[in-house]
Amino acid sequence: MTVTLTPVLSATWGSDKSWSLDTYTEAGGYAPLKKALGMAPGDLVQAVKDSGLRGRGGAGFPTGMKWGFLPPDDGGPRYLVVNADESEPGTCKDIPTMMSAPHALIEGVIITSFAIGCNHAFIYLRGEVVHVYRRLLQAVREAYEAGHLGKNIHGSGFDLDVTVHAGAGAYICGEETALLDSLEGRRGQPRLKPPFPAVAGLYARPTVVNNVESVASVPAIVDKGVEWFTAMGTERSKGMGLFSLSGHVTRPGQYEAPLGITLRELLELAGGIREGHELKFWTPGGSSTPIFTQDHLDTPLDYESVGAAGSMLGTRALQLFDETTCVVRAVTRWTEFYKHESCGKCTPCREGTYWLTQILKRIEAGRGTQADIQQLLDTCDSIAGRSFCALGDGATSSIISSVTLFREEYEAHVEQGGCPFDHAASALFEYSDTPATEEAHA
Template identity: 70%
Template sequence: MTDMLTPVLTRRWQSPRSWSLETYEQLEGYQALRTALTAQPDQLIQLVKDSGLRGRGGAGFPTGMKWSFIPQGPTGPGAKPKYLVINADEGEPGTCKDIPTMMADPHSLIEGCIITSFAIRANFCAIYIRGEALHPIRRVRNAVNEAYAKGYLGKDILGSGFDLDIVVHAGAGAYICGEETALLDSLEGRRGQPRLKPPFPATSGLYASPTVVNNVETIASVPAIVQGGAEWFRSMGTEKSPGPKIYSVSGHVERPGQYEAPLGITLRQLLELAGGMKDGVPLKFWTPGGSSTPLFTAEHLDVPLDFEGAAAAGSMLGTTAVQVFNETVSVPWAVMKWTEFYKHESCGKCTPCREGTYWLVQILERMVEGHGTAADVETMLDICDNILGRSFCALGDGATSPITSAIKYFRQEFLDLCAAQPAAQAEPEPEPAGAMA
């Protein structure tokens, strides 16, 4: 089902003072929490499983299943505590869905945190927000304070006997901390670097305790599921990718912005919502889920933008950061700019990513400057092959995606750069022996 829907995630965004507790409560805010606190934690986990909600941070892992991985043993003295961590780092180029959510509707995130914590039996939640996002940090911290003052956080929430504390943590602005284990290291006060898995966060996460790490949009969807039910949630989107999604549309479109739509919408439909291509210049290429997903071309206008549809067409849904480029853009130049970003953001922990991204940048910059060779194309593919699947985390894999997909669809454009380089100047003839200097 890809018809337009009544907004779910964005329905409060344009309300006056939408970020305030007063407005949130007027628009059914914290009603889902009251309902959830009357249920058993396992019932809530099953509800989210039945809804088919999948992680909105990029991987699309079933949310209810992730919650169920948390060991639910005894909670008495000596037992490890359970934690909920919200990944609000949002550093993927082109992605801008979590920051607007935290700015316009922070209480939807907080209510989702409380319900999720109750479901997984956690009494502590950390919201990790990218350090440069100063205004969202202030908004969410203010919303947390409002929730404490109203009794939605703290001891004995709404008389249920459930206790929960939420801390809003500002990161230092590292893209690598969008990877969940690097985020956990950063939360613990260490340098943000990915951990070797296993063990997985579900059993050994924050402070080596069972931890659920979820994206902002994922958790903000939970109150609506509790209120509307699993069947209602499944009435939107597709069978395997149900529910609404916020698509960040940027680039050469008339009206860039955030568009909430059912999973499975196509770029053709999104372009209609965004007013079409800017100035009528035709589409050349685009990313379905940010720069770390293999790019698409104008031939992919009707690919369903859900987890299965994007994968079947050779890419990934990712964070639904739809970056649109028209025919005026050089593909090698765009790929070079993305690769410079990944080289800069590599944490340096593993050799394939640290060295590979550096080499790729050197080659791409040389090609764009007109000093490349045809052999550079094959060299880049070989480097990508040595990075893909050989890094600690997905940053290395993501760095190869724009390069390999660009060469797949626009190889000739790379070769034309090499052919266009100025002819090598003939070497000067040696001077006769004995000539004056």
């Protein structure tokens, strides 16, 4: 069965100067804004609730419900903050969205702000993507010049300013409360919740934090209607989403499809696993989601089905690895990432990721013992659910799932005193493997 792709956000990415206001407007852009400004804000919130749109940044929380959590207007400011700190390993959807069609996000920001009663919105972009920042700065300037931003937008009486803010390199700032601390000019460390940002967010004021793709989906919902959106997807996972295929696949890239599509279907569109090889393991939603194998090729990629199969839909970052890949090497590297990015606030995460890295590097280098494998699981048990945020939990996902699915590969490293795989065979270019690279990663 072939599932039809549904380019909505990505529809204009191939157009000439796709990032410009002119191109976006010619394709129908900013008509939804005018429609929205003629609606009651409460009706907009209800429409997004009815659409079933769920957060596209990983957690999958219903977007309209998040908006609805804001307390009643007390006359003070309330804020929209867009999380554009895309950094989860494997995740690469928001960057092309903002690079190729920044106005989809800006229009979503304006409509969302109008719906929730916000007069100053922020886009927090990771700092390591300077051309994306250029495009966003220009798009905001163009939107002001066209009267889509500023005072009394199109005669509606609604005022909105947008500030695009560049971060400075810290994965943890993708966690919404760390992002808020960072935006306030502090170290990006998560806050204890409650209070949630809806009650006390940016500058301790009511705040909605939404992912880029969630916000960019809003104009299309306003334009085409709730029924159009709910016609796509599955029972409780409505609409379309960007599926990012990377790794050992013939045509990696962004595939915008209804939620519930399967990896088998996506692979058919992407030309399959690279020629002469077969799928070994993959992440359904980035490195913080438990890994899957060939057994999950037909799992519908929606929130419920992926969850029921023991993982998470996350950011739909499908990192695909073929049979040449050493799972211990892959998991060790992810774990080093979490160690590096742990903000240090909570002891279980800070210390735990350090010890996990020590043990994994020992096993990968062939100096581990059978007891180390159990020690990994025990250490994971001391981390998961014991910190302010989910970074530590994410670190345990690939370890626990890989030990469960590929325990014999961990044991082989111990028994053989080294890695049984030829790393050169995994690379996308030819080279002959010369002495170990393991020590170079100091």
